[in-house]
Amino acid sequence: MSQIASPKTHYLKDYQPPAYLIDRVELSFRLDEQSTQVHSVLHLRRNPQGPGGPLRLDGEGLNTLELRLDGRPLVPGEYGMEDGQLSIEQVPQRCRLESRVEINPAANTALEGLYLSSGLFCTQCEAEGFRRISWFIDRPDVMACYRVRIEAERQRYPVLLSNGNPIEQGELAGGRHYAVWDDPFPKPCYLFALVAGDLSHIEASHQTPSGRRVRLRIYSEAENIARCQHAMDSLIKAMLWDERTYGRECDLDVYNIVAVNDFNMGAMENKGLNIFNAKFVLASPESATDADFQAVEGVIAHEYFHNWSGNRVTCRDWFQLSLKEGFTVFRDQEFSADMNSRGVKRIEDVRLLRTHQFAEDAGPMAHPVRPESYVEINNFYTLTVYEKGAELVRMQALLLGPERFRQATDLYFQRHDGQAVTIDDFVACMAEVSGRDLGQFKRWYAQAGTPEVRVEAAYEPQARRYRLRLSQDRQPPLHIPLVLGLLGPEGEELLAEGSRLLELTEASQEFVFEQIARPPLISLNRGFSAPVKIRLDYSDEQLGRLMAQDSDGFNRWDAAQTLSQRLLLGLVAEAAAGRQGAIPAAFIQGLADNLADQATDPALLAETLSLPSEGYLAEQMECVDVDGIHQARERLRQHIGSQLHGPLLALYERCGGSAGADLSPQAMGRRQLRNLTLGYLMASQTPEALALCLRQFEQADNMTERLAALALLAASDAPQRSEALEQFQRHWQGDALVMDKWFGVQASASRPETLQQVRRLMRHPAFSLRNPNRVRALISTFCNANPVCFHAADGSGYAFCREQVLALDGLNPQVAARLVRALVRWRRYPEPRRGLMQRQLQQILAQPGLSGDVHELVSKGLG
Numbered sequence: 001m002s003q004i005a006s007p008k009t010h011y012l013k014d015y016q017p018p019a020y021l022i023d024r025v026e027l028s029f030r031l032d033e034q035s036t037q038v039h040s041v042l043h044l045r046r047n048p049q050g051p052g053g054p055l056r057l058d059g060e061g062l063n064t065l066e067l068r069l070d071g072r073p074l075v076p077g078e079y080g081m082e083d084g085q086l087s088i089e090q091v092p093q094r095c096r097l098e099s100r101v102e103i104n105p106a107a108n109t110a111l112e113g114l115y116l117s118s119g120l121f122c123t124q125c126e127a128e129g130f131r132r133i134s135w136f137i138d139r140p141d142v143m144a145c146y147r148v149r150i151e152a153e154r155q156r157y158p159v160l161l162s163n164g165n166p167i168e169q170g171e172l173a174g175g176r177h178y179a180v181w182d183d184p185f186p187k188p189c190y191l192f193a194l195v196a197g198d199l200s201h202i203e204a205s206h207q208t209p210s211g212r213r214v215r216l217r218i219y220s221e222a223e224n225i226a227r228c229q230h231a232m233d234s235l236i237k238a239m240l241w242d243e244r245t246y247g248r249e250c251d252l253d254v255y256n257i258v259a260v261n262d263f264n265m266g267a268m269e270n271k272g273l274n275i276f277n278a279k280f281v282l283a284s285p286e287s288a289t290d291a292d293f294q295a296v297e298g299v300i301a302h303e304y305f306h307n308w309s310g311n312r313v314t315c316r317d318w319f320q321l322s323l324k325e326g327f328t329v330f331r332d333q334e335f336s337a338d339m340n341s342r343g344v345k346r347i348e349d350v351r352l353l354r355t356h357q358f359a360e361d362a363g364p365m366a367h368p369v370r371p372e373s374y375v376e377i378n379n380f381y382t383l384t385v386y387e388k389g390a391e392l393v394r395m396q397a398l399l400l401g402p403e404r405f406r407q408a409t410d411l412y413f414q415r416h417d418g419q420a421v422t423i424d425d426f427v428a429c430m431a432e433v434s435g436r437d438l439g440q441f442k443r444w445y446a447q448a449g450t451p452e453v454r455v456e457a458a459y460e461p462q463a464r465r466y467r468l469r470l471s472q473d474r475q476p477p478l479h480i481p482l483v484l485g486l487l488g489p490e491g492e493e494l495l496a497e498g499s500r501l502l503e504l505t506e507a508s509q510e511f512v513f514e515q516i517a518r519p520p521l522i523s524l525n526r527g528f529s530a531p532v533k534i535r536l537d538y539s540d541e542q543l544g545r546l547m548a549q550d551s552d553g554f555n556r557w558d559a560a561q562t563l564s565q566r567l568l569l570g571l572v573a574e575a576a577a578g579r580q581g582a583i584p585a586a587f588i589q590g591l592a593d594n595l596a597d598q599a600t601d602p603a604l605l606a607e608t609l610s611l612p613s614e615g616y617l618a619e620q621m622e623c624v625d626v627d628g629i630h631q632a633r634e635r636l637r638q639h640i641g642s643q644l645h646g647p648l649l650a651l652y653e654r655c656g657g658s659a660g661a662d663l664s665p666q667a668m669g670r671r672q673l674r675n676l677t678l679g680y681l682m683a684s685q686t687p688e689a690l691a692l693c694l695r696q697f698e699q700a701d702n703m704t705e706r707l708a709a710l711a712l713l714a715a716s717d718a719p720q721r722s723e724a725l726e727q728f729q730r731h732w733q734g735d736a737l738v739m740d741k742w743f744g745v746q747a748s749a750s751r752p753e754t755l756q757q758v759r760r761l762m763r764h765p766a767f768s769l770r771n772p773n774r775v776r777a778l779i780s781t782f783c784n785a786n787p788v789c790f791h792a793a794d795g796s797g798y799a800f801c802r803e804q805v806l807a808l809d810g811l812n813p814q815v816a817a818r819l820v821r822a823l824v825r826w827r828r829y830p831e832p833r834r835g836l837m838q839r840q841l842q843q844i845l846a847q848p849g850l851s852g853d854v855h856e857l858v859s860k861g862l863g
């Protein structure tokens, strides 16, 4: 447990190279649930570029049995051990340090280091988990070659895996056996991995352009092995894509992926042995939704892409986390865009960024993409580092253009292969290849917060001139690339080239366009070229034109969202003033036109017809009116459902009839559209709608449609509600991932008894606080995806959150720290909520023995 003896702040400016380097490591594991012995031999050498001083190794929770330096046992007095560090003063230039430690995987509930998951031994070392396995210099700029021997009971642990290539295996006395793995690539210890257990696998093979045959295997528990094929297909697609798009091929003989049930995050890119949350490996049409299938494809690709952006070229220190994460997210986003619908993918990514990253950037945990300081690095695996970091790479790709960007990434991978580098090294490659000065651009990495760009425009008819003034609120100003189009009255592009890239580099800057024959309608930040808020006062009529005519699909969608947002926030304001705002007929007519549209890609149409989420609307309010937002949105949904009942029904029927196993973008889009129309119909509360919903629930041949129907029933007061939930449970009780969905739909229902129900579900036999997926499905869903219940005015939701944070903190601080974030934005809510939230945070902070993870977030949240 990361109990805080002294919460130490780490600063980027204090970086020093390591005093010692480790060239080679020999590890030997004698696996046992309660008492695993780890023997390690480190081949060390003093770093000629290092600062000198003693040899310091990191270790946490290790029972040290033996230490030897060059074969000689170290006696107390020759070394010091305190605050998780082993220091040895007198160490030769080159030496061999041997250690033997004992650890207890069965007692490891933090899921960091070596732990047990459903009877399987597995590891998670990023960021600083390796120090819970053995004494080591646990930092990413210490890269070593590993040879690993694993010994375990044969019966229960027939499969023994580590990084690299299997080079030896054999039987031992007493029903035990062993395997030896050798990884030829030097790597930081955060990429070390070990797995041992009773696993099945599927296998495939991939030949790279240079002729290397890579053996691909995906391991899972035997009962899930039939659900691994989609992950394998995705892996091969990702390999081909990286060869084509970045000229990067797989450097391994063996590439293994293992699905585990207990995992703190999504997945981990350990060299040659990726370990995955089962949620991002297993998928079959009966048990997984289309969104699950796409998430599997995306995460499989993400971890594979890390093999170059992260593993071959790694991070010098954890301040550079976005070097690998921002770049790899950009790579996986582009991969998914190429595999599916590019337009829809961009909308989904921007929606995530604007709803959650913008919120983070406006709250007490706001930090730059490259933070300057941290207490607990696990708290910095954030939307800012990942998603905003990806946007910064995207902007550089835009500024360079596709060819130059490719040359720059080639240079980056070639120049820094085998090195641990910084974000400056990455940007330097972009600058060098393009011949551009990116000095100002780099401020993006150092400034927290979302920039705002204000737009003022004037058209001079006589001179046929259009003047555009853009101003930004950032100090010093950022380099902001904004893609612009100018639309004529018929929607025609007025600029010869269609779109133009404007580079805003000053606090306020004027752009002049000549030969503009007619007053233009501006379409700015096309494709969401920069992660900024654009302040531009369009009329409803102008938004309608953009929606209908803009050649940029993203901005068409965005105009629709802005219109709905404007209407909804208007309704909220009216209701707050005691009035019932009007829903304009023109708005409903606009939706009707869309419902009749048979030309547009169905997934894109579904995005256009979706209302902004309650969370996104909350983000737009200075002071959040939780109930007002919910009521306005529900009222509008009901209005749409009844006013457009006929057209919705027609579209619903039109979208039916595709086989659940058809995973083409077209079929997935139709299901998405079908579920969306069903949602509006259910909002109308007609008996026909309920009948449709029940029919869909009972007859769907795929989880996408079945779950959507169940979620609507679970959120309703329909008499069939509990029977549907009961039936679903009976059918899926043996399936953990599907049971997560069952917990989730109940936790997100905005009904008065939901909190009580959530508490009851915590006593369900399938629930456990020790399993992060279950905690996220039930508790995190309640706290983050059910605003009305979480923010109940009596504070019951907040108290529940505090209770669970404290219960989890003793087991798994990383999961507790994720959960506590639900409370940290208390300042945005009006009394009494604000005070109630603040009090829960104070109570958490007062808890003795709080983990460093939760302590950092709560104290920053209160501070």
Ligand code: TRP
Pocket: 124, 126, 127, 264, 265, 266, 267, 268, 269, 302, 303, 325, 378, 381
């Ligand atoms: N590097 C992983 C990824 O983004 C993230 C990760 C997996 C992680 N497990 C973790 C980070 C545990 C911190 C702790 O692909």
Ligand code: ZN
Pocket: 302, 306, 324, 325, 328
């Ligand atoms: Zn990653």
